[in-house]
Amino acid sequence: MQLTIDAVSRPEVMRFWQVVLGYDEFGDEDLIDPFDDGPWLHFQQMDEPRQERNRLHLDLYLPQEEAEARVAAVVEAGGRIVNDAKAPLYWTLADPEGNEVDIAPWPDSH
Template sequence: MSEPISPRSFHEAEGVEDWRVLFSGACAHFRTETFTASVALAAAIGRLADAAGRHPNVDLRPSAVTVCLPPEGFGRQRAGDVALARQISAAARELNVPAEPSAVQAVQISIDALAIETVMPFWRAVLGYEQVGDEDLLDPQSRGPAVWFQQMDAPRPQRNRIHIDISVPHDQAEARIAAAIAAGGRLVSDRNAPAGWLLADPEGNEIDVATWMGRE
């Protein structure tokens, strides 16, 4: 297997303009007009993926198909993903299915814990999720958001310990943040920008808006 590539290397490759790297990997969203068109595109993706020996996650809906090439470890893609992404985009064009890059996103729930090994079993049991590594729980049906456990060094009173993370296309983050602030939110911190911004709603509930930038 070839060496994994960074999100930046993926985005700088030619022919991947339809794709954006998120937590869930390199993803593309194709807007269809009929369920038949969605099925046809999903079938084409299946043939290309089998030929490449790479099995993406495909979400098929009556009006759209979203496909994600899962990351190869944190913040990395397989080098071969560039070629497969190009082929999938070409298949969509042949079917007259346009890409909508701004529509992709990935949501996860983040839980800050002093003793992750004590807290995680509860969430694994109540959600029916599977543990992956030391910090993550994933829905075995790939329907619900991932749950990530972040190590705390000390108790943190008077502040949320559960928040939402949303991974959005790097070229959509500032518009999403502006819309959230216009809707009554506030910027808590931009010290990690352009990799991430921390926002809060009017009652202080927090969300991290994240992009691949900074995960070179």
């Protein structure tokens, strides 16, 4: 399975998702799961941004200590926190073009 993300600024958007998911680069337009468990991510170049809100976001569950560290790494890589009102239950982050991901600890780690 492949997920495709449209991007005007492909390098910045790819970097965000690479850090969020811990994926490896594969060429100039793709990221792959180093464990070969997750979907392939393809980044399609766009000439101008979409005006409507995205209809899809990812939920990423990690152990508590990894979730908090991943949020910090994603912000360092150019992402931004959109909502942390429920932290540490989850954080909503966005890439430079507004595509979102919720990062949360495993439900049984509380």
